[in-house]
Amino acid sequence: MTEQPTQAGRITISVDAMGGDSGPATVVAGIAKSANKNPDIAFVLHGPEQKLRKLVAKRRVLQGRVVFRDCTDVVTMEDKPSQVVRSGKQTSMWSTLETVRKGEAHGAVSCGNTGALMALSMMRLRKLPGVNRPAIAILWPSRNPQGFNVMLDVGADVRADAKDLLQYALMGASYARNGMALDRPRIGLLNVGTEEHKGRAELKEAHAMISEFAEQANFDFAGFVEGSDIPGDKADVIVTDGFTGNVAIKTGEGTASLIGDLLREAFKYSPLSRLASVLAITSLQRLKKRIDPRQVNGGVFLGLNGTVVKSHGGADATGVSAAIKLAFTLAESGFAEKLAARVASTAQLAQDAAHVPPKAGE
Amino acid sequence: MTEQPTQAGRITISVDAMGGDSGPATVVAGIAKSANKNPDIAFVLHGPEQKLRKLVAKRRVLQGRVVFRDCTDVVTMEDKPSQVVRSGKQTSMWSTLETVRKGEAHGAVSCGNTGALMALSMMRLRKLPGVNRPAIAILWPSRNPQGFNVMLDVGADVRADAKDLLQYALMGASYARNGMALDRPRIGLLNVGTEEHKGRAELKEAHAMISEFAEQANFDFAGFVEGSDIPGDKADVIVTDGFTGNVAIKTGEGTASLIGDLLREAFKYSPLSRLASVLAITSLQRLKKRIDPRQVNGGVFLGLNGTVVKSHGGADATGVSAAIKLAFTLAESGFAEKLAARVASTAQLAQDAAHVPPKAGE
Numbered sequence: 001m002t003e004q005p006t007q008a009g010r011i012t013i014s015v016d017a018m019g020g021d022s023g024p025a026t027v028v029a030g031i032a033k034s035a036n037k038n039p040d041i042a043f044v045l046h047g048p049e050q051k052l053r054k055l056v057a058k059r060r061v062l063q064g065r066v067v068f069r070d071c072t073d074v075v076t077m078e079d080k081p082s083q084v085v086r087s088g089k090q091t092s093m094w095s096t097l098e099t100v101r102k103g104e105a106h107g108a109v110s111c112g113n114t115g116a117l118m119a120l121s122m123m124r125l126r127k128l129p130g131v132n133r134p135a136i137a138i139l140w141p142s143r144n145p146q147g148f149n150v151m152l153d154v155g156a157d158v159r160a161d162a163k164d165l166l167q168y169a170l171m172g173a174s175y176a177r178n179g180m181a182l183d184r185p186r187i188g189l190l191n192v193g194t195e196e197h198k199g200r201a202e203l204k205e206a207h208a209m210i211s212e213f214a215e216q217a218n219f220d221f222a223g224f225v226e227g228s229d230i231p232g233d234k235a236d237v238i239v240t241d242g243f244t245g246n247v248a249i250k251t252g253e254g255t256a257s258l259i260g261d262l263l264r265e266a267f268k269y270s271p272l273s274r275l276a277s278v279l280a281i282t283s284l285q286r287l288k289k290r291i292d293p294r295q296v297n298g299g300v301f302l303g304l305n306g307t308v309v310k311s312h313g314g315a316d317a318t319g320v321s322a323a324i325k326l327a328f329t330l331a332e333s334g335f336a337e338k339l340a341a342r343v344a345s346t347a348q349l350a351q352d353a354a355h356v357p358p359k360a361g362e
Numbered sequence: 363m364t365e366q367p368t369q370a371g372r373i374t375i376s377v378d379a380m381g382g383d384s385g386p387a388t389v390v391a392g393i394a395k396s397a398n399k400n401p402d403i404a405f406v407l408h409g410p411e412q413k414l415r416k417l418v419a420k421r422r423v424l425q426g427r428v429v430f431r432d433c434t435d436v437v438t439m440e441d442k443p444s445q446v447v448r449s450g451k452q453t454s455m456w457s458t459l460e461t462v463r464k465g466e467a468h469g470a471v472s473c474g475n476t477g478a479l480m481a482l483s484m485m486r487l488r489k490l491p492g493v494n495r496p497a498i499a500i501l502w503p504s505r506n507p508q509g510f511n512v513m514l515d516v517g518a519d520v521r522a523d524a525k526d527l528l529q530y531a532l533m534g535a536s537y538a539r540n541g542m543a544l545d546r547p548r549i550g551l552l553n554v555g556t557e558e559h560k561g562r563a564e565l566k567e568a569h570a571m572i573s574e575f576a577e578q579a580n581f582d583f584a585g586f587v588e589g590s591d592i593p594g595d596k597a598d599v600i601v602t603d604g605f606t607g608n609v610a611i612k613t614g615e616g617t618a619s620l621i622g623d624l625l626r627e628a629f630k631y632s633p634l635s636r637l638a639s640v641l642a643i644t645s646l647q648r649l650k651k652r653i654d655p656r657q658v659n660g661g662v663f664l665g666l667n668g669t670v671v672k673s674h675g676g677a678d679a680t681g682v683s684a685a686i687k688l689a690f691t692l693a694e695s696g697f698a699e700k701l702a703a704r705v706a707s708t709a710q711l712a713q714d715a716a717h718v719p720p721k722a723g724e
Contacts, residue, residue, distance in 0.1 A: 143620060155554055158562050192517055192608040200520050200605065227612025231620040243562065244609050246554040247602075250589025251610040252617040258505060258593040259621055259649075266645040276641030283628040283635040287621075 010042040010065075011331050013324055014105035016096040017047035018074040019112025021314045024048075025055055027111065030320025031066070032059040034328070037321075041328055044099050046071050046092040071095045075112050077313065081119035093117060097124045100306040106331035107307035109298075109323050114310055118156050118301060125304040130343045133157045133164045134303035135242070136310065137175050138249060143233040150176050150185075151230060153242035154249050154299060160241035162205035165189065167343070169210045171302040172237035173219040174342050178335040179300070179326065180236070184218060188225030188235030190244060199224065210239070217346060260288075298323035300330065303343070307336050372404040372427070373693050375686055376467035378458040379409035380436040381474025383676045386410075387417055389473065392682025393428070394421040396690070399683075403690055406461050408433050408454040433457045437474050439675060443481035455479060459486045462668040468693035469669035471660075471685050473677055479670065480518050480663060487666040492705045495519045495526045496665035497604070498672065499537050500611060505595040512538050512547075513592060515604035516611050516661060522603035524567035527551065529705070531572045533664040534599035535581040536704050540697040541662070541688065542598070546580060550587030550597030552606060561586070572601070579708060660685035662692065665705070669698050 015031055017024040024047055031043050042065045045052055049070035056062050073090035088094050093112050099105045101124050110117050118134070127134055135153035142149040152172050153160060160168070169187045176185035189207055191199040207224065214221040222235040227248060230238050240248070263284075267277035277284070301308040307330050311323035330336070377393060379386040386409055393405050404427045407414055411432035418424050435452035450456050455474050461467045463486050472479050480496070489496055497515035504511040514534050515522065522530070531549045538547035551569055553561040569586065576583040584597040589610060592600050602610070625646075629639035639646075663670040669692050673685035692698070 141617075141620060143623075158554060190609060192520060192605055227609040227614075228616035228619075230613050231616040240609075243554055244606055247552060247589040247606050248609050248613040251592050251614045252589075254590035254593040255503075255614040255617055256621060257590075258503060259618060261505075262649050263625075266649040267642065269645055269648065272641060273645040276638050276645060279634060279638035280629065280642055283631055283638060286631065287624050287628040 010040050011328055012042045012044060012105040013327050013331070014044045014096045014099040014108045015046065015324070016092045016108070016110035016112055017045050017052055018071070018092040019076070019110060019313070020311070020320075021111075022316065024052060026315070026317055027320055028052070028055040028059065028062075029317035030315070031324060032061055033317055033321035034324040035059075035061045035065055038325070038328065041065070041324070043067070044069060044096075044105050046095040046099075047074075048072070069095045069099065075116045077113050079113060079116055081113075081115040084113075084116040085119050085123055088116070088120065094120060094124070097121055097306075097308070100308070101125055107309065107327035107336075109309045109311055109320070109327050111311040111313050111315055111320065111323075113313075114155065114299070117308065117310055121301055121304055121306075121308050125306045125308070128303050128305060128340050128343050130346070131167055131171075131303035133160060133167070134301055135168050135171060136299040137172060137302050138299045139180075140230055140238075140249065140252065142231045144236060146180050146182065146236070148180070149230065149232075149236055149238055150180070151238040151240070151245055151249065152302065153240065153245050155242045155246035156301070158241070158243040160202075162202045162209055165202070165206035165239055165241070166209045166213065167303065168239045169219070169221075169237070170213070170217055170342060170346055171339060172239060173217055174335070174339045175300060175302060175330075176237050177218075178333040178338060179330055182236055184220060185236040186220040186222045186234070187214070187237045187239060188222040188229055190230075190238055190240035190248075191224040191226065194224045194226060206239075213346060217342065298326040300326065302339065305336070305340070307331060372402050373690055374404045374406060374467040375689050375693070376406045376458045376461040376470045377408065377686070378454050378470070378472035378474055379407050379414055380433070380454040381438070381472060381675070382673070382682075383473075384678065386414060388677070388679055389682055390414070390417040390421065390424075391679035392677070393686060394423055395679050395683035396686040397421075397423045397427055400687070400690065403427070403686070405429070406431060406458075406467050408457040408461070409436075410434070431457045431461065437478045439475050441475055441478055443475075443477040446475070446478040447481050447485055450478070450482065456482060456486070459483055459668075459670070462670070463487055469671065469689035469698075471671045471673055471682070471689050473673040473675055473682065473685075475675075476517065476661070476672055479672055483663055483666050483668075483670050487668045487670070490665050490667060490702050490705050492708070493529055493533075493665035495522060495529070496663055497530050497533060498661040499534060499664055500661045501542075502592055502600075502611065502614065504593045506598060508542055508544065508598070510542070511592060511594075511598055511600055512542070513600040513602070513607055513611065514664065515602065515607050517604045517608035518663070520603070520605040522564075524564045524571055527564070527568035527601055527603070528571045528575065529665065530601045531581070531583075531599070532575065532579055532704060532708055533701060534601055535579060536697070536701045537662060537664060538599050539580075540695040540700060541692055544598055546582060547598040548582045548584045548596070549576070549599045549601060550584040550591055552592075552600055552602035552610075553586040553588065556586045556588060568601075575708060579704065660688040662688065664701065667698070667702070669693060 071092040137152035139148040433454040499514035501510040
């Protein structure tokens, strides 16, 4: 087994084996899934080396494609971000990011504690020049042809002012271009109504700034959108603060999960409905696949020097593999470098724009 | 036909016949549905009298149970609330509220423009003593035994400070007690995590204030809840600001509607799945009924001198009838008076509590 951290011709993903709800075996199963589908991928795996070596040895497809970094400590879901930043140097999460920082991997994936991962990422990878608040972007099932919309921020920070929202628009547009191959994404700014006089003051200001930048940053500005447009087709990228975004996606997830459970119950109701459910099974599986959160698992941290994908804590092997695929796609497209260039070129202009009185929505 | 505004032994609901997407015929069909089911209900109907008389005359069940108030003007969905407040005196919406203000009806129902209805309600009915910001409360399908949770505010105001959130908790508890017959409702405060150190500053302050009042106001405080708990079973009443609440319910509605459409598509896919859908039809209808937004149509304005129910603009007769049933239930329980007493008794204490340093979440 080679111990070279980056293997020739392959894109290397740094993977935190620890911190997920179902342990390192699931993470190893996930990277094996990815390795099976993708000959161009290699891994640096972080956690208790002996244990990980045993798990990896069982998967023939991983032979020669995994390098180990032994870590004695783990970040738990209960750890406070501030604690982890102070004393988390021996954790697998820290080590996972360190490999990206040193340029030994093209992107990082972790199933661990979101707050700690963001805090560590900000400290170790640093924010891109011109970015005030990094954001977490996720994909949400939608009526658009691509099947999904990008939404950000969904919880990196509970606050966002007008300039932050403009940065989110720029970063979200870049992500949609590189992660979803949309040449000219449509950006929507989340509000409680689509009329320009509605909503909070910072939203009116952000509306003016984003529409100012649309042409230059090569996106279309769809203006204000509402919660119903997150799964809709009016925009490809939904921009909002991390508090609102986090509540919105969790409400959507909770509602979808309730409907799923009620659907199962409804089909158990009578012998006839049980028969129907047998006949309907492929239809229901088709639907499930279309909106399966595991298929789009992975929140991307935007605004940092390096790509970090946060996989869901409860992800199974399919979910982990989806998060790794996302990190791979972004690495392959040179997303981190393109985003850095985009943000740098507009940062100065945004600075200027902030002093121009807003035109719209007043 | 008697022209007495309140008919002996009956509860009278003041209904705005105009402003809904599908016109007065739908509203009249809705009140006829309610009249059919409920012998104890009567109506004051507002709009162009001649037209309304013709529509009502076609419904035998409405004979002797409707009084008319002729109005020449209508509030449209495009009208700005400030305009309506200034010059809306001839509108059916204004007249609908006026009947409640004068004590000629026990509650009001309108399908019209939400912003205008709230602005007019505040001006004509006035806020309850001790209430700073009135709120709109809706019911959301949930995993709780009662099948629904109360959520407020969903859009009366885009802001709410800690004291407003405390008022929402008190009003929401009262609503759950009178509208849903829950003796001791559990109140949850919406945040991005359940840990007490998380979220915005005003939420930590509200956490302390609400937990201070729980015992006295006869509710249980479930602490911070997340978006996933809105359709969940951790709380019966979800308290949040009107911006977040509005985005959350619209995201939930949009996601539910997307799933519904994808389900229909999935069943059209093949001859086998079409057969399955025929067999499954009663199961699906059972599910649909359980989460049908028409069955729980009606946002209740809380914190005013009088009960106002906002029906969805796109409501059909079933939806209008559900909104009327809600207004009836609240009127019958003496909700407006109980809420006024509850708020008055706690207003002074809340005033004091605001000067006490918060205990929890610090």
